[in-house]
Amino acid sequence: MTTELIVVGVSHRTTPVELREQLAVDAERCATDLHRLVDESGLTEAVLVSTCNRVELIASTRERALALRAVTAYFNERTAPGALDGCIYEHTGVGAVRHLFRVASGLDSMVLGEPQILGQVKEAFTLAHDEGTVGTLLGRCFDRSFKVAKRVRSETDIAEGNVSVSSIACDLAEKIFGDLAGRAVLLVGAGKMGESAARSLAARGARLTVINRDPQKAARVAAACQGDARPMEALATELAVADVVITSTSKPDFLITPELMEGVGKMRRWKPIFFIDIAVPRDVDPRIGSLRNVFLYDVDDLEKVSRENLSARQRAAGEAERIVDAEVAEFERWMHSLALSPTIVALREKVRGIVLAEKQKVLPRLDGLNPQQAQALDRMCESIVNQLLHRPLTELKQGGEDAQDTVLLVQRLFGLTVDAEQPSPGESQAEAELEAATRRRT
Amino acid sequence: MDLAAALFLGTVASYALACAFFFAHLARGGERSTRLATRTLAASIGLHVVFLGVTMADAGRPGLAGIHQTLAVLSFLVALGFLASMRRRRLTVLGAFITPVTLLLLLGAGLRGHVTEVPEHVRSAMLSVHIVVNVLGIVAFALAFAVALAYVIQEQLLRRKQLGGVFQRLPALDVLDALGLRLVTIGFPLFTVGVVTGSIWAAQLGRGSASLSTGQNFALLAWLFFACVLLARAAAGWRGRRAAVGTMLGFLCALAAIGGYLLQSAGGT
Numbered sequence: 097m098t099t100e101l102i103v104v105g106v107s108h109r110t111t112p113v114e115l116r117e118q119l120a121v122d123a124e125r126c127a128t129d130l131h132r133l134v135d136e137s138g139l140t141e142a143v144l145v146s147t148c149n150r151v152e153l154i155a156s157t158r159e160r161a162l163a164l165r166a167v168t169a170y171f172n173e174r175t176a177p178g179a180l181d182g183c184i185y186e187h188t189g190v191g192a193v194r195h196l197f198r199v200a201s202g203l204d205s206m207v208l209g210e211p212q213i214l215g216q217v218k219e220a221f222t223l224a225h226d227e228g229t230v231g232t233l234l235g236r237c238f239d240r241s242f243k244v245a246k247r248v249r250s251e252t253d254i255a256e257g258n259v260s261v262s263s264i265a266c267d268l269a270e271k272i273f274g275d276l277a278g279r280a281v282l283l284v285g286a287g288k289m290g291e292s293a294a295r296s297l298a299a300r301g302a303r304l305t306v307i308n309r310d311p312q313k314a315a316r317v318a319a320a321c322q323g324d325a326r327p328m329e330a331l332a333t334e335l336a337v338a339d340v341v342i343t344s345t346s347k348p349d350f351l352i353t354p355e356l357m358e359g360v361g362k363m364r365r366w367k368p369i370f371f372i373d374i375a376v377p378r379d380v381d382p383r384i385g386s387l388r389n390v391f392l393y394d395v396d397d398l399e400k401v402s403r404e405n406l407s408a409r410q411r412a413a414g415e416a417e418r419i420v421d422a423e424v425a426e427f428e429r430w431m432h433s434l435a436l437s438p439t440i441v442a443l444r445e446k447v448r449g450i451v452l453a454e455k456q457k458v459l460p461r462l463d464g465l466n467p468q469q470a471q472a473l474d475r476m477c478e479s480i481v482n483q484l485l486h487r488p489l490t491e492l493k494q495g496g497e498d499a500q501d502t503v504l505l506v507q508r509l510f511g512l513t514v515d516a517e518q519p520s521p522g523e524s525q526a527e528a529e530l531e532a533a534t535r536r537r538t
Numbered sequence: 539m540d541l542a543a544a545l546f547l548g549t550v551a552s553y554a555l556a557c558a559f560f561f562a563h564l565a566r567g568g569e570r571s572t573r574l575a576t577r578t579l580a581a582s583i584g585l586h587v588v589f590l591g592v593t594m595a596d597a598g599r600p601g602l603a604g605i606h607q608t609l610a611v612l613s614f615l616v617a618l619g620f621l622a623s624m625r626r627r628r629l630t631v632l633g634a635f636i637t638p639v640t641l642l643l644l645l646g647a648g649l650r651g652h653v654t655e656v657p658e659h660v661r662s663a664m665l666s667v668h669i670v671v672n673v674l675g676i677v678a679f680a681l682a683f684a685v686a687l688a689y690v691i692q693e694q695l696l697r698r699k700q701l702g703g704v705f706q707r708l709p710a711l712d713v714l715d716a717l718g719l720r721l722v723t724i725g726f727p728l729f730t731v732g733v734v735t736g737s738i739w740a741a742q743l744g745r746g747s748a749s750l751s752t753g754q755n756f757a758l759l760a761w762l763f764f765a766c767v768l769l770a771r772a773a774a775g776w777r778g779r780r781a782a783v784g785t786m787l788g789f790l791c792a793l794a795a796i797g798g799y800l801l802q803s804a805g806g807t
Contacts, residue, residue, distance in 0.1 A: 271696065271705070274713045366775055388778070391697065
């Protein structure tokens, strides 16, 4: 029985948020659950990834059916009976590798190509590594997934152009003002999207002022970003000093009119100002967009940018999938060589044992060997082993559709007794043998 | 073809190539086109130095002997000034606007195949100061023109909500505005000294204001534009598009002044 990778989980594609939030785990619970799963579910290694969009267990096992059942039960035990029917997905072998590579690269994310997922996967891996539930196979697989994600990001446009309205608003503000540190941001109203955009700007060093009809709400939002809350009456005064204005009130008519801006413009000596009108119906009269040094983007403009950026990302996704395919094939070759390891170790030990036994038999008849001659004899024995093994190792390494038959044939021909559950050190040695065989061949 | 002419053509071709690479970088982006453009521009500057050396050797003395050689030096300094100042600020994309100016000035220098000597009777220390400070002032104005053009394009793209590649590659509006102001602030005092020394020099020769040439008229107009831009920025809070357009018009007047001197030189007066 060979070790196999499996992925079991739920994500935004299959499961509503009400269920995902029941399955999400914090770091402490994650550590406990990892040990429990490894101890009770027939897993040899395990990493639990828990984000707002997915909860997944990536593991290796020698008992696939048992492991899949146990992990599915682990998910089911935390929701109402039958609630996860049709929600849990499973990937095994190469499919599991492909899934992990796609997840790390942001290809399976709700926002295609978003970069946060890579950090979350790395965090999950580090936690599992610290808990000791990661070994050779999973370690290599995750390490490779980080490299794949980096390749996808650097070789394609998958991460180009933001797609969230708040990020687009920040990018545009930076295209007007350059560095946002110290810039004055005025948030009028406190809709969720507006608040999110204001927080993003504040995170880039901007100073936030919040104006809202509800003073308590204004104070709460301002306090969250170390900003100031001001009453609605201070609107004109604040407009006179603001660089970026985000409006998201529920006012039925325009809050900011050309007449108001004419007066404000004079007060601010027509310093550039950027309006982000996220309200529906709109808060800012579109006519002010033609005033001097006034730039106005409404929610439709921002969503159009988002669609264009998303469309560009989708075009890049095809190229990203090709990179993932190539990397999966490469990893598959490595897994194949890993599966061969026990056979290679056994074969090498067998041949070396025969040669050394023959050497021991003839040594008593070779009296008076000086050190140089003894060394030459050792080298000859090693050379015989290498030359004998060269062709079989090469055939084994080539793999292909009949790889399993080749392994069985070699085992039968040389009378090898192979324990598939050999520990890692032997596998590493076998890998080195394979590398050496490849080098000799080329 | 003599060596100077061959070097001139080589330098022009090299600047044209750099120009094409800068345009490619502006249009499509990518590290490769930036590297190619910057290296080609550096090579062009190298060729330009050799060209200047050969023409000065031909003239028998260093210096700015006549409008053509002045233009050759001016175009060299514009390219050098760009490479020295913009690369550090990661504004190499502005090469798409500055290399055509360099090319235009260099082509102006080549309108006549040889260097025209300044007549002995009009040479003076005042003339040397006049030429040197004017050249330095126009270098600053040329760079300010490129920055202002980038501002106008970027602002239009932002207003039209065309946020594609060119918009992404051009710098932030505020960065361009501040840089434009700085360059005009550097260029204006130099150009002012140039205008004053030119007037004194003309007075010494007994040429009154009634007989101002086309070149001199445009030079005064350029000075007026830049003066207005600086004054309006300080007094009326002008910034952004208006200041950028004023800067561009000022530089175009300076170019027209150079054109006037070239025509005057061609006319032999």
